[in-house]
Amino acid sequence: MSIPREAWQLLVEFKLSPDFLSDSSLSDAPSDFDWDEPDLTPILPVISFPPKSPPCVPLSTNENPRTPVKGTSLLIPESNKAPRVKSAKLSPYFPKVLADAESCLPFPSINVPSFGLIQEQLAHDPFRLLIATIFLNRTRGGVALPVLFKVFDRYPTIEAIAAADESEFVSMIRCLGFQNQRARKCIALAKTWLTNPPHKNKRYRKLHYPRKLDGRDVGRDECINEEDLRVAWEIAHLPGVGAYSLDSWRIFCRDELRDKASDWQGTGATEVGFVAEWKCVLPQDKELRAYLSWMWLKEGWIWDHNTGDLTAASDKMMRAAHSGGVAHEEDGNWVLETSPVKAVNGLHGSE
Incomplete structure (x- = not known):
């Protein structure tokens, strides 16, 4: 894999391993990026062909774990194929093998x-x-957060991002991939925010969010008020806002925007029957799911991310939750290990 000069500079500056730029860096958050202009050149392997190439066969995902751009197919000469042996990856953060390392998460x-x-x-x-x-x-x-804070230092206000030069913005975030799309979305989001910021009494459709067919009864350019019972969202008109952004914003920001509470945990809520917005979200991103599992355990419940169903946590589970440790995924849900496990200092879900 060829790593751009900008990426190497960030790796050295922040003492990051080159593994951060491998495919393992991709989260399972629903992709908010379009595929009409993918910026995967530095990520996909470059395959060259001899002058007279023998018959080609598709490159299977088992032989190369990289995901090709939608609508394309990577081909290699059949005679040039060579088996690739993946070396075992052992994490120093887990004292024993609890499950597949990629499905484990330190749980505070x-x-x-x-x-x-x-x-x-x-x-x-x-x-x-x-x-x-x-x-x-x-x-x-x-990978993303060091670059994010550099961008915030360079563009400290919404106005600064709205006025940013796109090429300069792209150069700052090139190592992340999708740099052109990310830059355009950030700048467009800032411009729209300045002219039409989110307001509790202005909601817009987001098709098929959070469930399929949601938003179909709201017009493309229609803005509905707070009393309207149709499904719509205060930030759905902003460029770059997809399912992952909406889930994050609903969990952490929506109650405050709607004057329901002073934070996402319901502080200062006075409305009779108030239910914090985070309790209504069923995110697909595994870190957000882990966070909500943790929040529900604070209240004594085991939460199912597919249905939102709650089951009372056992005394054993609550003792483990108070101690912290390691959680692993089972069918998409995070399960906290109840056996004694050494806690991981300072390494949480987003690290």
């Missing part, structure tokens, strides 16, 4: 105030939170 004690997601830090700054979701979409936090 429910007694601590923060799970460790960047969204928690930006909950009172919804514009920056949405910019962060554009950076994090399909990119590991260890």
Whole structure:
């Protein structure tokens, strides 16, 4: 894999391993990027052909784990194929093998105030939170966040991002991939925010969110008020806002925008029957699912991310939740290990 000069500079500056730029850096957040102009040149392997190539066969995902651009097919000469042996990856963070390492996650004690997601830090700054979701979409936090904070230093206000030179913005985030699309979305989001910022009484459709067919009864350019019972969202008109951005914003920002509470945890809520917005979200991103599992455990419940169903946590589970440890995925749900496990200091879901 060829790594651009800008990426090497960031790796050296932030003491990151080159593994951060491998395919393992892609999250399972629903992709908010279109495929009509993918910027995967530095990521996909370059395959050259001899002058007279023998018959070609498709490159299977088992032989090369990289995902080709939609609508294309990677081909290699049949005689040039060579088996690739993947070396075992052992993480120093887990004292024993609990499950597939890629499906494990350090799980902080429910007694601590923060799970460790960047969204928690930006909950009172919804514009920056949405910019962060554009950076994090399909990119590991260890790669995206250092670049994100560099961008915030260079463009400290919404006005500054709206006036940013696109080529300069692209050069700052080139190592993330999809740099042209990310830059355009960030700049367009800032411009739209300045002219039409989110308001609790102005909601717009987002087709098929959060469920299929949602939003079809709302016009493309229609703006509906707070009392309208149709499904629509206060930030759905902003460029670059997809399912991952909406899930993050609903969990951490929506209650404050709607004057329901002073934060996402329901602080200061006075409305009879108030239910915090985070309790209504069923995200697809695994870190957001882990966060909500942690939040529900704080209230004594085991949460099913597919249905939202709740099951009372056992005493054994609650003791483990107070101690913290390691969680693993089972059918998309995070399950906290109840056996004694050494806690991982300072490494939470978004790290």
